[in-house]
Amino acid sequence: MQANEKLSQLMQRGTDLLGSETAIMCGAMSWVSERNLVSAISNAGGFGVIACGAMTPDLLDTEILETKKRTTRPFGVNLITMHPDLMELIAICGKHQVSHVVLAGGLPPKGSLEAIKETGAKVICFAPAMALAKKFIRSGVDAIVIEGMEAGGHIGPVATSVLAQEILPQIADQVPVFVAGGIGTGEMIAAYLEMGASGVQLGTRFVCAHESIAHPDFKKAFIRGNARDAVTSVQVDPRLPVIPVRALKNKGTEEFTRKQIEVAKLLDAGEIEMGEAQLQIEHFWAGALRKAVIDGDVENGSVMAGQSVGMVKTEESVAEIIKSLTEEAIVALSR
Known part of the structure; x- marks a missing residue:
């Protein structure tokens, strides 16, 4: 089998779930993962995710509308489970027929998973431990993200490599699992796919994309870091x-x-x-x-910033980032 065919096959469950060409999700980074970056990632064959963060329902309403003006491809919305207006935010996602809702920040409040399912959206949840992953699967979530402490922003206490070893063999046959935290190269993507992951999530790698609205000085700090x-x-x-x-x-x-x-x-x-x-x-x-x-x-x-920040060397387009990650993964699989 050709290495590019092998990559497609390893990612198939992920791409089938996301509706994207490649099973590379962009992490939801507040102020960064907004309409411009999200649409660019989806247009380039990845899967963009709006970071709702502390947005009000009205602000999220506008953000989804503006993203839809920029892409016809699927994208998701990341909602924080502790948000006081969570149910209203879910309703906004439903109103716009958002295809995927990603829940982060702890156990979802009672009724929230059901509310998302009623809109027809797929539900993706972060699971920082095996027990939580199994609980989410019993609750009927469509996919799991396991994110290690190497990631940027809010993090858990366990390294990505440990979570992958512990969780992938146990649940990867039940639901698609996306691995996140400290991933900066295609070689690492290939490794996690071969361990059973259906895809990956990267945040830090996309901050310095041309399409990212992050301030030039913010990007320079990443490139220096x-x-x-x-x-x-x-x-x-x-x-x-x-x-x-x-x-x-x-x-x-x-x-x-x-x-x-x-x-x-x-x-x-x-x-x-x-x-x-x-x-x-x-x-x-x-x-x-x-x-x-x-x-x-x-x-x-x-x-x-995640610990993979040292692998961010220059500002480039989203399409170039996804292309280089994909090519690196293919080379790794061909070995």
């Missing part, structure tokens, strides 16, 4: 169960430590409740990320 620069945030107070965030080390990472101390003091004084404390932390990240991505303040903002 290496794996050791992408560090995880520190949790200051055990009462504030902050999900670690991986970003390039700068003054902003130090500012986050100060923010946690400030919020902890407010908790001590009884001035805020725990829910409000956690919300303040999340709002900090949203603002700090916007400061870096949109305003280009890469010193004080949050430059969220």
Whole structure:
């Protein structure tokens, strides 16, 4: 069998599920995974995913409309399970007949999976552990994403390679599984496909695409950065169960430590409740990320990046990125 045929065969479950030419999903990166990058990735044969993040239903409504103006190919919407308007956001996805909804950030609230299914969309869930993956499969999800700690943004505690070894042999025959976290080359894509994955998800690799609206200084920080620069945030107070965030080390990472101390003091004084404390932390990240991505303040903002950032060497088009990843995977499989 030719190596390109083998690649298509290994990705077939993934491409069948996504409706794309190649089973390469783009990670949902707040402020980055918006209409321009998402449509470009889908148009280039990959699968773009809108990062809803903290968007209101009205903002998501507009974003989906604008993405549909730019592509006729399938794309998904990533929704955060803790969003207070989750059910409204699901309804917006249904209104626009979005083909795939990706749920991230923990266990979906009661009724949310059913609500997505009723719209006719496929449901993809993040599973950072085997028990959760099995629970999602029992709940009827259509695919799983396993993401390791090498990824950028909010991360779990376990490495991608460990998750892949633990989870793929157990569930890859039941639902398509996409592997994410620290993937920067086609060789790595081929390796995970041969382990049983149906596809992969990459975020960091697409940040410096021409079609990405990230500020030029944000992109320059990626091109300069290496794996050791992408560090995880520190949790200051055990009462504030902050999900670690991986970003390039700068003054902003130090500012986050100060923010946690400030919020902890407010908790001590009884001035805020725990829910409000956690919300303040999340709002900090949203603002700090916007400061870096949109305003280009890469010193004080949050430059969220995965450890594969050292493999991002230049700015190029989405089509070039997908082409090089595919060609590298084919070469690897031909060996």
